[in-house]
Amino acid sequence: MTRSLPIRIGAYTLATVVSIFFVFPYLWMLSASFKDTDSILTAPLQLIPETFNFDAYRDIAVMSGIPLSTYIWNSVWITFASTVFTLLTTGFGAYAIYRAPNLPGFGLLRVGFLLVIMYPYMLLVLPVYLVMFQLGLLGTMTGIILFLSVGPIQFFLFEQFFRSIPSEVIEAAQMDKASEAKILLRIVAPMARPVVMTVALITILLNWAQWFPILVISRSTDTYTLPVALLSLNSELGVNFQGIMALATLTTLPVVVIYLMTQKYVIEGMISGAVKG
């Protein structure tokens, strides 16, 4: 079907305007982090600063007595460790439930998991605090990482993938008297590589953004990540606007880069994770 040129131009214009709505905040944030105070006031709309000013990045080099590098390291480590942990626990969990859905307790487990997703996250504050306290994990990275390893979309993604494996494949292996370990390692694992990739990507993106559980479980600013630092910049001593934008830029940049490089997996992964839920 061909359309006339004016219609096409109109359509592209509309889509461009809508896309600017989505992208503008990033550009504005980035440019504000390099502007000096005066040009923020005089030209709030100018996206390319006349002079690049790195003061804001210097201002956030130490926040609440903690160097920026610590926040970055915390973000990276918490994201990495919780992603690995999520992959292992939900991967094996979903696999077990898929292979043996009728084992006593597995049905309940699935329902319990669904309940957890529906509870207002932010109001787990106090109970999570208590749980961490009773486990002796308060203020520890371990506590934070374990809590972040409960992921709904990840579970559904795995579940959906396992369901897509033709049952003949596994039945054939069973006929050959292959052990469960062998079935998993030789047959399922190689097929699962793409789904593991997708889940890993999505978990990285989701957990990088986490702030509330980290804020609650932490007992000192030593375990704060970038988003938590961003939220904590409102001390009574004030911090400048450019500093906030600089920190927001640092918080956003890694996920934007990862997203742009892997967008196809991310979007498709999110869709199939959601569709299953």
Add this chain to the structure above:
Amino acid sequence: MKLNALMGATALALCTTTASAQELVVWHDLGDNGIAWFDKMSEVFQKTNPGVTVTSVSFPTDQWYGKSIAAINTNTAPDLIYNNYERVIRVVNQTGKIKDLTETFGAMDDVGFLTESDIGVATYNDEMIILPVQRVQMGFGIRDSWLDAVGEEFPETWEDTIRVAKKFVEEDPDGNGRADTYGLALQAANPRDLIHMLDLYTFGAGLRHTLIDPDGEITIDQPDHKAVLIEFLKTFTEYGLVSPDTITHSFPEMYQVIEGNRAGMFRVGDWNVKKWDTEESLNGDFRIGEWPAHINGTENAVVIGGMRGVAVPENAPNLDLAVEFAKFMLSKEAQAASLQNVGAAVRGDFEIEGLSERRLYFAQPKHTLNAYDFPESVHSFYPELEAEFHRELVEILVDPQDDWDAYVEELADRMREKRDALMQ
């Protein structure tokens, strides 16, 4: 399996850290300046207490409050907590586990610099819940160059203040050719913020109570109080002297307005001056004075907005050492470090060098001082009453009245009802 191993390992790691080191942990909200101050104190404290380190953690105020209460309630308290007196009272109310320091204080000799009223402030329900460490002074600041630009002097009365503020809005005092300046910087977003701003107006005008007097009488509809309250409400609404966003401003936004050179008049806390003297900030282009006088015959003043002090949770991991450190915070060295790093102290019997005129203003006060009345320490129901008061004020700021007088009368009646309900 992995999970258990991990948990075991962490539990082990946790035990060793708490058992081995003599580390005192302090939670405060004073940011980088506070951390530098505690580091300095830790250094000095080590000389008399070898092997002891003091680690301070600075949280934003709201996080400090929630974390302190939860930690003390679950017996995971830090060794010391440091904050404004009225915030410590709330912690006392919600935990009941703050150590009474009356005996400790009684046994100290070098405390002559604390006045009767300082000690009164530190006392709640007949228990000394903090050792007072820093008086919090808050003056009225004005951009020097802006005053020159509009040809005015530092205003004394409220009428002067409004006139100058109007000129700041209209006459482009920063000379950048744009109408982007405000008369005043205020804030109203958080429950405490708005009342806090009202405290400044009220005590700065020489009045003694914001909402309720020690006898439990609601004061807001007494003529003088009413006049100040109405002017306060009008500043936020019809006068057009503040940023239109003020109603959603909290500390960071208020500071942004001040430090972004948008407002000519603002609160100056003793802890602000160090930063505002630097080139990156206001570069010292501001003068500090007493708050404007609203009423004839009452002396306007710089406001003592509170007392910061150190409190020791009863379940502090190193209770005795924590008390030792609390006492140490009143020593000359600790106080000098306090003045140097945070800009406030309770004693001044030491050499002060190299302070700017503006820092000396607070370090060696020669102006009239009027202190916050600490209704929390008299009426245990005050926090709830105040929360209600705040709720009313926030609602009315977005719904300006024609007849403010009648509104304040009605508000006073509602406050009386609330008080009666709370007292039962």
Add this chain to the structure above:
Amino acid sequence: MLAQFKLGKSTVFYLFAAPFALLTIVMGLWPIALSIQTSFTDSYTALSPDPVYVGLSNYIKIFNDPVFLKSAWLTLRYTLIAVLLNLTIALFYAMFLSSSVLSRGAWLFKLCCFLPVVTPDVAGFIVWKWMYSSDFGAINAMLNAIGLPDFGGVSSVQTATIAILIAEMWYHVGFYIVIFLANFAMLDKSLDEAAMMDNAGFWRKFYKVTLPQLRPAITINMIYALIQFLKTFTVVVVITKGGPGTTTNFISYYAYRQFDQAQYGTATAMATVLFAVIMVLASGLYWYSQRRDWR
């Protein structure tokens, strides 16, 4: 022999599922149970070793609290508007993106609209907060540049909810768009062509042919959006703090504030009420969608 083999097998699966089960119970179900338990205790004793149980009194208290009732109403109204707005816009934008006019550029536009979904919400909302600022922000500057009057942003009662809606839409709508796009890709083209033959008008075709086929996406989006907006929290923490006045004081935020003031009993009672509402709505929708045969 056979029985033994089976036992061995289920042991393997139990072992596989154990870490996952442990995590779900310890980090999910246990806190929820604790939270519900707390809602029946007196706030002051809630954290002490032996809390005092007060029955339903926290629930009675919150339903007599005018601020909570207003907050509940605000939350419901906001959710309703947000769900309708987001899904409608997402539906039409997805339809637009999947139409043949945009054949080659569509992937780029899709990329843009999904970008906010993966952005840390705190960072995104902080940027919006400052964009709304009348002192430093871009929004009023932009409106002024094209000769429009100022937008009150988050500081006026009239516009605060709208401002929050826009910021939240920026953050969430890409997700709904992408779900719709996936559904559009699966549409049966022959039905479309049949409708063309019939010379059916756009709306008629949309209503009779497109919409029924979009049921899966609509259901999924509806469930997600409902849960999402009923729980609205971060945007309020970052941008409005419940204000101006109590205009954006949604339940999650109000309950969180209660927490902060150590009102543990009433805070968890509010959480439990919200949980119940979400559970009923989500499972109702799910059940409804399963019951209807829309394939």
